[in-house]
Amino acid sequence: MNSELVLTVAGLSKYFDGVPAVQDVSFELKRSETLGIVGESGSGKTTLARCILRAIDPDEGVVRFNSDGGWVDLHRLTDRELVPLRAEMQMIFQDPFSSLNPRMTVQEIIEEPLLIHGLDDRRERRTKVLEMLDLVQLSHESLTRYPHAFSGGQRQRIGIARALILRPNLVVCDESVSALDVSVQAQIINLLEDLQQELGLTYLFVAHDLSVVQHICDRVLVMHRGRVVEQGTVDEVFDHPKEDYTRLLLSAIPSPDPDVPLRPLDRRSLGL
Amino acid sequence: MAETTDNVLEIRDLAVDFKTDTGLTNALVNVGFDVPRGKVTAVVGESGSGKSVTANCIMRLIQPPGRITGGSIAFQPEQGEAFDIVSLGKKDPRLLDLRGGKISMVFQEPMTALSPVYTVGNQVAEAILCHRDVSKEVAWKEAAHMLERVGIGDIERRMTMYPFEFSGGMRQRVVVAMALVCNPEVLICDEPTTALDVTIQAEILTLIRDLQRELGNSVLFITHDLGVVAQLADQVVVMYQGRVLEIGTVRQVLKTPVHPYTRGLLAAIPGLAKKGQPLSTIASVVGDTDITTPWPLVTLADGRQVSLPPDQIPEGAS
Ligand SMILES: Nc1ncnc2c1ncn2[C@@H]1O[C@H](COP(=O)(O)OP(=O)(O)OP(=O)(O)O)[C@@H](O)[C@H]1O
Ligand SMILES: Nc1ncnc2c1ncn2[C@@H]1O[C@H](COP(=O)(O)OP(=O)(O)OP(=O)(O)O)[C@@H](O)[C@H]1O
Ligand SMILES: [Mg+2]
Ligand SMILES: [Mg+2]
Numbered sequence: 001m002n003s004e005l006v007l008t009v010a011g012l013s014k015y016f017d018g019v020p021a022v023q024d025v026s027f028e029l030k031r032s033e034t035l036g037i038v039g040e041s042g043s044g045k046t047t048l049a050r051c052i053l054r055a056i057d058p059d060e061g062v063v064r065f066n067s068d069g070g071w072v073d074l075h076r077l078t079d080r081e082l083v084p085l086r087a088e089m090q091m092i093f094q095d096p097f098s099s100l101n102p103r104m105t106v107q108e109i110i111e112e113p114l115l116i117h118g119l120d121d122r123r124e125r126r127t128k129v130l131e132m133l134d135l136v137q138l139s140h141e142s143l144t145r146y147p148h149a150f151s152g153g154q155r156q157r158i159g160i161a162r163a164l165i166l167r168p169n170l171v172v173c174d175e176s177v178s179a180l181d182v183s184v185q186a187q188i189i190n191l192l193e194d195l196q197q198e199l200g201l202t203y204l205f206v207a208h209d210l211s212v213v214q215h216i217c218d219r220v221l222v223m224h225r226g227r228v229v230e231q232g233t234v235d236e237v238f239d240h241p242k243e244d245y246t247r248l249l250l251s252a253i254p255s256p257d258p259d260v261p262l263r264p265l266d267r268r269s270l271g272l
Numbered sequence: 273m274a275e276t277t278d279n280v281l282e283i284r285d286l287a288v289d290f291k292t293d294t295g296l297t298n299a300l301v302n303v304g305f306d307v308p309r310g311k312v313t314a315v316v317g318e319s320g321s322g323k324s325v326t327a328n329c330i331m332r333l334i335q336p337p338g339r340i341t342g343g344s345i346a347f348q349p350e351q352g353e354a355f356d357i358v359s360l361g362k363k364d365p366r367l368l369d370l371r372g373g374k375i376s377m378v379f380q381e382p383m384t385a386l387s388p389v390y391t392v393g394n395q396v397a398e399a400i401l402c403h404r405d406v407s408k409e410v411a412w413k414e415a416a417h418m419l420e421r422v423g424i425g426d427i428e429r430r431m432t433m434y435p436f437e438f439s440g441g442m443r444q445r446v447v448v449a450m451a452l453v454c455n456p457e458v459l460i461c462d463e464p465t466t467a468l469d470v471t472i473q474a475e476i477l478t479l480i481r482d483l484q485r486e487l488g489n490s491v492l493f494i495t496h497d498l499g500v501v502a503q504l505a506d507q508v509v510v511m512y513q514g515r516v517l518e519i520g521t522v523r524q525v526l527k528t529p530v531h532p533y534t535r536g537l538l539a540a541i542p543g544l545a546k547k548g549q550p551l552s553t554i555a556s557v558v559g560d561t562d563i564t565t566p567w568p569l570v571t572l573a574d575g576r577q578v579s580l581p582p583d584q585i586p587e588g589a590s
Contacts, residue, residue: 038469039469040441040471041423041440041442041445041469041472042441046439046440141294144294145292145293145294149290149292151319151320151324152319152324152380153318153319153320153496154319154320175440175466180496181317181318181319181321181496182318182537182540182541183318183537183540186540186551190550208441208468208469208473209470210470215551248471249471252469252470252471253470253499254470254497254499254500254502255499255502256498256499256502257526258503258522258523258527260502262474262503264471267471
């Protein structure tokens with residue numbers, strides 16, 4: 001296993017109107033590793049991801065990224081200095097509808113990152129776009145269609161194709177497979193894992209589906225109210241949770257067996 | 273069938289086409305199933321199989337280039353005459369009545385159902401004011417109460433915030449609250465919990481189930497999460513490429529699926545796969561089995577319906 005670090009985050013905090021959304025978060029990410037971030041809705045997962053990629057500016061803390069050109073302090077760079085690094089870090093968004101421009105065709109959406117970074121000529125771009133469509137299993141006829149002509153899961157795959165076309169090193173997936181049915185979800189998860197093997201990708205994988213996290217992640221951070229309350233390998237955290245909050249999360253997974261009733265622990269009696 | 277059931281919706285031979293520049297997409301082909309009154313019916317099936325299009329037909333929200341090309345949706349309200357939703361004219365008062373509260377829908381994309389320029393509190397209160405004759409103060413209070421029931425805390429502050437200031441899952445809960453305040457006869461939920469963590473999801477499912485039992489409304493629940501189906505549904509409809517492949521009780525479909533496609537869906541659940549091994553996909557489970565030809569639904573002895581080639585239909589079909 002490659003133990004070279006790709007990302008270190010230390011003491012990261014972000015406030016909205018004085019209210020903390022992310023508080024004092026620290027962790028490290030190794031190359032080719034998949035780190036899961038789980039936690040309830042509103043616990044700060046998306047905000048944390050956006051701070052790391054500098055889609056928004058953190059208020060406190062350090063984010064260091066091991067880029068192709070060496071270590072950089074992401075939290076200090078100006079927007080202009082960030083531009084070349086954007087090709088190395090990509091985000092797959094939570095809400096596939098609002099993140100795709102409704103006035104652009106699928107071809108334009110997927111090739112846009114190449115254009116922004118001034119890569120390739122028309123023909124090369126088209127070849128790459130078709131390659132990506134094959135990877136995410138959308139038909140080539142999709143190219144000329146607009147996002148509204150696709151189902152929710154199909155749109156999500158368009159977003160994934162767009163994020164991966166630059167062959168980034170670090171990919172942040174924000175609930176990227178949550179909108180997918182199990183079979184497409186399985187294909188995309190297998191795809192993400194294959195790409196990781198092939199290209200050495202590192203994933204930060206935000207998800208609420210714990211069975212998906214258990215399957216694809218090596219380590220996991222559990223967030224609650226902006227803070228990391230527990231972190232460890234997937235086996236440690238899932239088999240021997242230390243925190244009540246983690247136990248609550250695990251108890252709330254609905255079983256696909258109708259004879260195993262859902263009996264989540266009581267949040268109030270745990271004082272959460 | 274001998275037993276007569278009270279169905280709030282009966283969908284028959286529903287067909288929808290979308291005209292695209294590469295030709296015609298048959299989004300639905302002869303879709304038919306019942307939504308029994310006072311029960312939860314789940315629709316499952318892979319992405320693009322026509323779940324949302326079916327829901328949109330019930331609300332008559334199919335817009336060009338899409339068109340309902342055939343079939344019927346019989347709606348039997350608690351009070352009044354039954355009528356076919358498909359053949360209603362655009363200006364028929366029954367259509368307004370239906371969209372205005374008899375049937376309400378939680379859409380798959382929360383941001384499309386929320387306006388970016390009004391506060392969350394205003395939007396939920398407005399939903400109440402549209403459907404019921406109450407004062408603004410009462411509507412505001414009820415809105416706050418429902419938002420708390422879907423798990424939004426710090427309610428005074430949250431009511432005055434805008435949707436973009438909410439997390440993805442919070443927005444989704446606002447949309448659920450907006451549908452629930454109308455107390456509809458039929459509640460259609462299109463993947464209402466996909467952006468929610470499991471604890472909130474469990475709370476929302478419990479809320480929907482409790483309200484459904486308390487008020488006896490009928491729920492059509494679209495989801496790809498078979499865990500959610502197992503916990504919530506009475507009946508399950510399995511769709512694939514615009515067709516219905518299997519209909520049965522939740523136990524029949526999830527515990528003893530007959531159609532190979534349904535078996536494939538169950539096998540693809542990550543919890544059942546070994547770590548480090550690729551997940552099963554439908555293709556890897558189903559192999560070469562032909563699941564696209566529209567075989568008519570056949571009712572089996574145990575009451576379930578399946579669409580299979582004649583030589584694959586299990587014994588005891590009627
Ligand atoms: N632009 C913003 N303005 C004000 N508050 C915000 C903004 N963005 C996020 N927040 C707040 O920050 C907190 C964390 O939100 P975040 O989106 O990070 O949650 P999350 O863990 O991703 O939740 P979910 O699972 O629902 O997506 C929430 O209380 C949210 O209301
Ligand atoms: N406006 C449109 N124009 C063209 N085709 C469309 C349009 N809306 C839907 N379709 C097509 O209809 C089919 C069914 O789509 P639908 O949205 O019902 O899928 P779904 O089962 O809800 O999938 P998901 O689980 O991904 O939401 C898809 O193949 C889709 O491409
Ligand atoms: Mg989020
Ligand atoms: Mg849909």
